[in-house]
Amino acid sequence: MKLCLIGTGYVGLVSGACFSDLGNDVICVDRDINKINNLKKSIVPIYEPGLEELVLRNYKNGKLKFSTNLKESVSKSDIVFICVGTPTKKNGSGTDLSQVYNVAKEIRKSISKFKIIITKSTVPVTTGDEIEKIISQKKSKKLFSIVSNPEFLREGEAIRDFNYPDRVVIGTNDKKSNTILKNLYSPLISKGAKYINTSRRAAELIKYASNAFLATKITFINEISNLCEKINVNVEDISIGMGLDKRIGSRFLRAGPAYGGSCFPKDTKAIITTADKFKVNLSIIKSVIKSNEERSSLLLKKVFHILNGKIKNKKITFLGVTFKANTDDMRDSSSLSMIPSLSKKGAKINYYDPTGEKKEFTKFKNVNFSKNIKSAINDSDLIIIHTEWNDFKSINFKKEVSNKNFKIFDMRNIYSLTKMKEQKIKYFSIGS
Ligand code: UDX
DSSP states (O other), rough: OOEEEOSSSSHHHHHHHHHHHHOOEEEEEEOOOOHHHHHHOOOOSSSSTHHHHHHHHHHTTTSSSEEEHHHHHHHOSSSEEEOOOOOOOOSSSSBOOOHHHHHHHHHHHHHOOOOOEOOOOOOOOOOHHHHHHHHHHTSSSGGGEEEEOOOOOOOOOOHHHHOOOOOOEEEEEHHHHHHHHHTTHHHHHTTTOOOEOOOHHHHHHHHHHHHHHHHHHHHHHHHHHHHHHHOOOOOEEEEEEEETTTTTOOOTOOSOOOOSSSSHHHHHHHHHHHHHTTOOOOHHHHHHHHHHHHHHHHHHHHHHHHTTTOOOOOOEEEESSSSTTTTOTTTOOOHHHHHHHHHHHOOEEEEOTTOOOGGTTTTTTEEEOOOSSSHHHHHSSSEOOOOGGGGGOOOOOHOOOOTTTTEETTTTOOOOOHHHHHTTTOOOOOEO
């Protein structure tokens, strides 16, 4: 099939590369000429394992093309995916849909035969209705169909998630579009993905409700971990014990720092704005947001406690600063509030991240990037394992750290409590 994906951010680029790998003819469009020129040289602007190889292979075999010409690319395609950014508005409430609506107006100019236009960006409920209104102002409704097809890709696992999704959600009442899209996704359906066809508004809401639920699950176990710390119980046992109940499930039940990333913080706020519009109070999600926002200061209190209230001139190392492993993404990472706060209190911070130095910390005098794990932890008073990179899972701390009184605060519960005790390492984890 002939596909056009508008926006070469995370969603558009991963989906475009994966669709081309399934044998479709794909054009990825972006207005940023530098980005497009780089992509033509297989220089990928985001860190995502396996993506560069996929782009290179499919660009070389001609299945994947890159262009800045939206009009021409849309004209040549049967299915158009809108994958542009949908950030939170500058005033903090609601989603800024200006890029989506501008693209809709551009697409409108190039419709001369039937096209399926899909929102793949996460858009609030009723956005599809608005796009339909915009396009039908100038084109007959017979010439297009607006469909919602949300993506559920996780950063760092996006290619696997694309190829082996739990479900493909298609929101449309139009039978013709449904048949075409079921066909487009048939290689994934035949590998076991469930295909569901819902109304467009339902598909839009499935995305928000799913992310809000996952954020709730994480926040739930984070709060349970707070209780575990008071009653001398290990939260890891609770996660296993709860997760074995198939109605609950073990995934997204790992206690840790506040959740971050480009989706959970944004989508939980956006679903509340939508509900407010319809005068519905989503009180659970509101408390999830509050609890998550308070989590970083709660964990900082634990840092003070571990260091017996003495932060000034303490050498504190952060292992990993991104919001999770296998990504270079710093958006809403809890390190963004923790590091400046500790630095203000006079701590000397070293950090190491496998994805390199972060511009977010360059303005802080006493925050330094170390080029490897060894130099980052060597003379630390406290090592904070902030992100669960594989690189941090088998460090011989006794050998690598010269300061014999070092302590570890493992915010991802990577290491075994028993083994740490055996080695006589002063080890603190989450929820134990
Ligand atoms: C998420 C959704 O999972 C994905 O379906 C959607 O399309 C985009 O948003 P992503 O933001 O890439 O994906 O990260 P995810 O793996 O979901 O993790 C989000 C946050 O939750 C991270 O900060 C992570 O560390 C945290 N998390 C996750 C936990 O603290 N505990 C867990 O058990 C799982």
